[in-house]
Amino acid sequence: MSILTRPILEINLDNLLDNYLTLKKISGKAIAAAVVKDDAYGLGAKKIAKLLYDKAKCRHFFVAHGVEGKEVREAAPDAFIYVLQGIGEDSLAEFSEAQLIPVISSKEQLAFWKEHRIAGIKPIVNIETGLNRLGFREYELSELEESDRKEFSFVMSHLACGDEKDHFMNAH
Numbered sequence: 001m002s003i004l005t006r007p008i009l010e011i012n013l014d015n016l017l018d019n020y021l022t023l024k025k026i027s028g029k030a031i032a033a034a035v036v037k038d039d040a041y042g043l044g045a046k047k048i049a050k051l052l053y054d055k056a057k058c059r060h061f062f063v064a065h066g067v068e069g070k071e072v073r074e075a076a077p078d079a080f081i082y083v084l085q086g087i088g089e090d091s092l093a094e095f096s097e098a099q100l101i102p103v104i105s106s107k108e109q110l111a112f113w114k115e116h117r118i119a120g121i122k123p124i125v126n127i128e129t130g131l132n133r134l135g136f137r138e139y140e141l142s143e144l145e146e147s148d149r150k151e152f153s154f155v156m157s158h159l160a161c162g163d164e165k166d167h168f169m170n171a172h
Helices: 013-026 037-042 045-056 066-075 092-098 107-115 138-143
Strands: 060-063 080-083 101-104 124-127 154-157
Touching (some): 037 045, 045 066, 101 107
């Protein structure tokens, strides 16, 4: 008798592709992006990015770190690749070489960006909206100079209760 203790996860890539296309279709004017951080949650970031890039025309990808973005760049040559952990001294080379877009979540990251801008790149500003993770707080945003606000290409957040349409935190 054989007893197995390690789980086996099987992912149907056709279903993954269909799921992305469905989300893209229902997103309306919003941009559908693929999150392929942490090696696409173990599925292989380069493989998943190439699939979505080639077959679904996905052009927006999120990764956790610059080194991941560099790998995804190989599979998605003209995509927008956003790095959730932001940019720092240890990742500056990857950002520059692969034209990665940092997600800026603090005044310190913004100061670093202003000192080490990469031509042609406009970062994203991440705003804290109740998840209590990374992101500018409301009072920090109000302290930004107008020139600082113009640094960003767009705003993002991670709603604490986004999966509950009528949750009071979403309105807050």
